[in-house]
Amino acid sequence: MPDLSTDTGGIRSPNPFWLASAPPANSGAQIQRAFDAGWGGAVWKTLGTPIQNVSSRFGGHTIGSVRGAGFNNIELITDRPLEVNLREITETKKRWPHNPIIVSLMVETREEWRDIIKRSIDAGADGLELNFGCPHGMCERGMGSAVGQEPAVNERITSWACEFSTVPVLVKLTPNVSDIVPHGMAAKRGGAHGISLINTIKSIIAVDIDRFVPEPRVGSLSTNGGYCGAAVKPIALHMVAALAREPGFGLPISGIGGVRNWRDAVEFMLLGSSTVQVCTEVMLRGYRVVEDMRDGLEEYMRSKGFGRVQDMVGKAVPAFSEWGDLDMNYETVARIDADRCIGCQLCVAACHDGAHQCIHPQEGTRVPRVDESECVGCNLCQIVCPAPGCITMERVDNGHRPATWNDHVSHGAALRPKKGAH
Amino acid sequence: MPARFPAERSETAFTDYKLPLLPAQAAVEAGRCLFCHDAPCITACPTHIDIPQFIRKIAGGNDRGAARTIFESNILGMSCARVCPVEVLCVGACVYNDLDEPPIQIGKLQRHATDRAFEEGWRFFEAGAPTGRRVALVGGGPASLAAAHELRRLGHACTMYERRGFLGGLNTTGIAPHKMKADRSVNEAEWVLAIGGVEMRTGAEVGRDVALADLEREFDAVFVGIGLGADSRAKAPGEDLPGVLGAVEWIERMKLGDAGLSGVRHAVVVGAGNTAMDALRELLALGVPQVTMLYRGTEETMGGYAHEWQAAKEAGARAEWRAVAGAFEGNGRLRRLRCMRVDAARAPVEGSEFALDADLALLAIGQSKLGAALAGLAGITVESGIVRVDAHGFTGRPGWYAGGDCANGGKEVVNAAAEGMAAARAIDRELAAGGGTGRRGATHA
Numbered sequence: 001m002p003d004l005s006t007d008t009g010g011i012r013s014p015n016p017f018w019l020a021s022a023p024p025a026n027s028g029a030q031i032q033r034a035f036d037a038g039w040g041g042a043v044w045k046t047l048g049t050p051i052q053n054v055s056s057r058f059g060g061h062t063i064g065s066v067r068g069a070g071f072n073n074i075e076l077i078t079d080r081p082l083e084v085n086l087r088e089i090t091e092t093k094k095r096w097p098h099n100p101i102i103v104s105l106m107v108e109t110r111e112e113w114r115d116i117i118k119r120s121i122d123a124g125a126d127g128l129e130l131n132f133g134c135p136h137g138m139c140e141r142g143m144g145s146a147v148g149q150e151p152a153v154n155e156r157i158t159s160w161a162c163e164f165s166t167v168p169v170l171v172k173l174t175p176n177v178s179d180i181v182p183h184g185m186a187a188k189r190g191g192a193h194g195i196s197l198i199n200t201i202k203s204i205i206a207v208d209i210d211r212f213v214p215e216p217r218v219g220s221l222s223t224n225g226g227y228c229g230a231a232v233k234p235i236a237l238h239m240v241a242a243l244a245r246e247p248g249f250g251l252p253i254s255g256i257g258g259v260r261n262w263r264d265a266v267e268f269m270l271l272g273s274s275t276v277q278v279c280t281e282v283m284l285r286g287y288r289v290v291e292d293m294r295d296g297l298e299e300y301m302r303s304k305g306f307g308r309v310q311d312m313v314g315k316a317v318p319a320f321s322e323w324g325d326l327d328m329n330y331e332t333v334a335r336i337d338a339d340r341c342i343g344c345q346l347c348v349a350a351c352h353d354g355a356h357q358c359i360h361p362q363e364g365t366r367v368p369r370v371d372e373s374e375c376v377g378c379n380l381c382q383i384v385c386p387a388p389g390c391i392t393m394e395r396v397d398n399g400h401r402p403a404t405w406n407d408h409v410s411h412g413a414a415l416r417p418k419k420g421a422h
Numbered sequence: 423m424p425a426r427f428p429a430e431r432s433e434t435a436f437t438d439y440k441l442p443l444l445p446a447q448a449a450v451e452a453g454r455c456l457f458c459h460d461a462p463c464i465t466a467c468p469t470h471i472d473i474p475q476f477i478r479k480i481a482g483g484n485d486r487g488a489a490r491t492i493f494e495s496n497i498l499g500m501s502c503a504r505v506c507p508v509e510v511l512c513v514g515a516c517v518y519n520d521l522d523e524p525p526i527q528i529g530k531l532q533r534h535a536t537d538r539a540f541e542e543g544w545r546f547f548e549a550g551a552p553t554g555r556r557v558a559l560v561g562g563g564p565a566s567l568a569a570a571h572e573l574r575r576l577g578h579a580c581t582m583y584e585r586r587g588f589l590g591g592l593n594t595t596g597i598a599p600h601k602m603k604a605d606r607s608v609n610e611a612e613w614v615l616a617i618g619g620v621e622m623r624t625g626a627e628v629g630r631d632v633a634l635a636d637l638e639r640e641f642d643a644v645f646v647g648i649g650l651g652a653d654s655r656a657k658a659p660g661e662d663l664p665g666v667l668g669a670v671e672w673i674e675r676m677k678l679g680d681a682g683l684s685g686v687r688h689a690v691v692v693g694a695g696n697t698a699m700d701a702l703r704e705l706l707a708l709g710v711p712q713v714t715m716l717y718r719g720t721e722e723t724m725g726g727y728a729h730e731w732q733a734a735k736e737a738g739a740r741a742e743w744r745a746v747a748g749a750f751e752g753n754g755r756l757r758r759l760r761c762m763r764v765d766a767a768r769a770p771v772e773g774s775e776f777a778l779d780a781d782l783a784l785l786a787i788g789q790s791k792l793g794a795a796l797a798g799l800a801g802i803t804v805e806s807g808i809v810r811v812d813a814h815g816f817t818g819r820p821g822w823y824a825g826g827d828c829a830n831g832g833k834e835v836v837n838a839a840a841e842g843m844a845a846a847r848a849i850d851r852e853l854a855a856g857g858g859t860g861r862r863g864a865t866h867a
Contacts, residue, residue: 064453064481342520345459361460386456387521 002301009194009252010168011127015040020277021104028088037287041100046077048106056216059205070231072205086123093124100126117164133174133199148174151186158190168193184243194252200226229280233258244272262296270316329400332377332393340390347381356420376420432681433599448534452481466515468840469496489539498839503532504602550577558641563591565647565826568842580620585627595674598700642858646824651790659749665756669786688712693786694724702734715741815845821859
């Protein structure tokens with residue numbers, strides 16, 4: 001049986017599924033129920049000087065009939081007294097000694113960091129997560145993403161935390177930057193044992209088109225919130241992979257952003273995450289979503305022959321390359337399996353209006369025809385096709401040797417003739 | 423003008439067989455639509471409603487736009503949503519059928535948008551600028567209503583002749599009440615004619631009260647949509663006994679008044695077309711304990727839709743296949759049918775006689791054709807009682823058009839709507855080109 005246990009920067013966990021620092025990890029009672037349901041670890045909702053929240057706080061992005069495909073919030077860090085949180089951390093650790101509690105922290109001054117780190121560790125924290133990510137409310141007070149967007153500040157505060165801490169320190173990064181790498185490197189220079197990313201993305205989730213006010217609405221006003229949920233996964237995967245492949249980085253990564261199920265988790269792991277953190281899916285459906293995450297991961301590892309989670313972490317990172325290194329002479333064309341085609345002709349509309357006008361209706365049949373001499377192999381038809389296995393992208397042997405753009409520029413490697421460029 | 427039907431009609435006992443979608447259900451169902459290119463459902467619809475487009479509008483919360491799309495192609499889209507055999511039209515053509523997924527419930531989505539249009543009183547169309555041309559519409563059923571509406575959009579003055587005191591034709595008197603009730607059809611006709619400019623002559627039967635020749639003198643064009651006539655008779659002894667009725671006649675009685683089923687223990691429906699299917703289900707729903715269909719062919723050759731027969735069977739109908747009624751017997755009232763089996767060539771099988779005790783027999787073996795009324799007009803061809811027309815409803819006599827059951831032999835409401843619309847456009851083209859009946863002095867044979 002595959003071993004699901006993980007080690008992220010020295011934080012050991014019975015499985016790679018952690019609750020992210022967020023409403024589902026707001027209290028001891030919640031986190032204990034989550035551990036009951038099978039979660040491996042939990043990042044306690046950020047401690048600091050307790051704040052006061054507004055109502056409402058959340059906004060949902062419904063796509064078709066899928067509610068909450070994207071999600072945002074304008075909630076701040078914990079609003080509970082510090083003593084209560086610390087007491088509950090201790091109680092929870094007593095009952096669940098093998099499930100790591102990582103305490104998320106956000107304060108301002110060096111003294112405050114020293115004090116809260118000591119108290120968190122005294123309460124039983126197995127690790128700390130520095131919240132340098134929150135893109136609303138706290139950043140306007142000089143914390144959260146205001147720290148994460150400034151590598152020098154990030155490095156300085158990380159170094160304080162590492163100086164004061166006796167447990168591993170993770171730095172949680174904000175995606176609200178043009179390039180994540182300098183920020184990950186700053187955390188590393190500050191001495192972090194690992195990083196968590198991504199925090200939420202600065203966003204306006206929707207506009208109330210009757211009231212002319214963005215959402216979520218607080219009276220007659222709204223503000224920007226942090227975007228998360230399934231819709232942000234592609235952004236998160238890219239940022240995780242960008243750090244994972246960065247030479248000289250090498251820190252463990254706890255991946256966050258749109259993990260709904262085991263498959264999403266596997267993708268994060270293959271791009272370099274040793275654990276994943278989940279918030280939105282739990283907010284939408286509750287703690288018991290973890291059962292399939294664990295089962296599914298275990299089945300996947302069994303099917304691929306991975307004995308330990310670490311065996312698969314980063315497995316797809318080498319294949320994440322630069323555009324200039326892609327083989328320009330690799331050629332595919334779309335093929336339609338007439339037996340599987342249901343005649344919807346979505347491919348015709350997509351190719352005609354959105355691609356290179358190479359899929360055409362035919363007389364006497366609903367099955368369209370691909371003009372392979374014009375097909376650029378873009379994939380659009382395959383993406384829109386609702387019939388499983390109907391459209392495949394087939395490799396064409398065009399007789400040209402592999403050649404990248406970089407090869408072409410540096411030493412004139414021959415590229416195949418362009419298709420569809422007329 | 424609208425007839426007020428009695429509140430206590432037999433048809434009011436029926437509830438909808440296909441339940442309407444709740445708004446949330448409509449949104450989910452609409453969201454499933456693939457938005458096919460050159461969609462097969464559009465081709466399958468006789469009125470070619472842009473189905474993917476109206477469904478997309480429902481999915482996006484634009485019910486008003488959806489209704490406009492539907493009515494643009496079929497002004498009778500509200501009743502068609504309820505009465506169309508979608509299983510063999512749009513829904514039957516949905517590509518999901520080939521994907522082993524449930525097809526989109528197009529009829530229910532159309533009902534969602536069009537019912538809403540009725541409830542909210544949405545109107546989308548206005549009469550066109552007057553052309554000074556006058557068109558007569560003979561008959562007040564779906565074909566004439568669709569034609570009149572389109573003619574008014576094109577600016578032609580219309581006069582509609584309807585022999586009854588109410589509009590809607592068979593859509594009012596013949597639709598199975600688990601699909602739609604009579605008053606809704608009448609309301610729809612009023613909604614259609616609210617475009618204005620259609621002069622009504624109800625209670626006027628052309629040929630009896632108004633001469634066809636007079637129409638030709640008064641109007642630039644004539645559209646004939648007179649439907650079908652009385653139920654065909656079985657030509658068997660005893661069919662004049664009380665208790666033996668035409669099915670269309672009985673259905674109308676049930677819809678507009680009392681079905682007269684008191685004391686009926688066993689009803690036999692002769693025939694297996696869609697009128698028979700409706701009658702079977704209606705008799706069972708109204709509490710007749712035993713209902714039998716008598717048909718000279720087999721399940722494979724029956725004219726009724728398979729889905730309708732399935733529903734009738736589920737409701738409790740049974741069938742006597744390859745059987746015909748030889749005689750209707752009873753002392754002053756039907757008590758028994760003398761029946762016999764027939765072979766594949768429909769020849770009686772010797773020694774196969776059997777009797778069915780029954781107190782009601784409905785003859786659903788067709789309706790008479792009324793085309794003969796036009797047979798005297800040069801240029802118009804009537805074959806087996808059906809008026810021959812081209813794809814645009816043109817009869818061959820300048821200015822004369824026909825559509826609906828009198829020209830297609832008896833099809834669906836949606837066919838009548840399509841034919842009325844097509845004829846209206848053809849009339850407009852003919853008049854624009856200087857043609858027509860010659861009211862203004864143009865000469866023709």
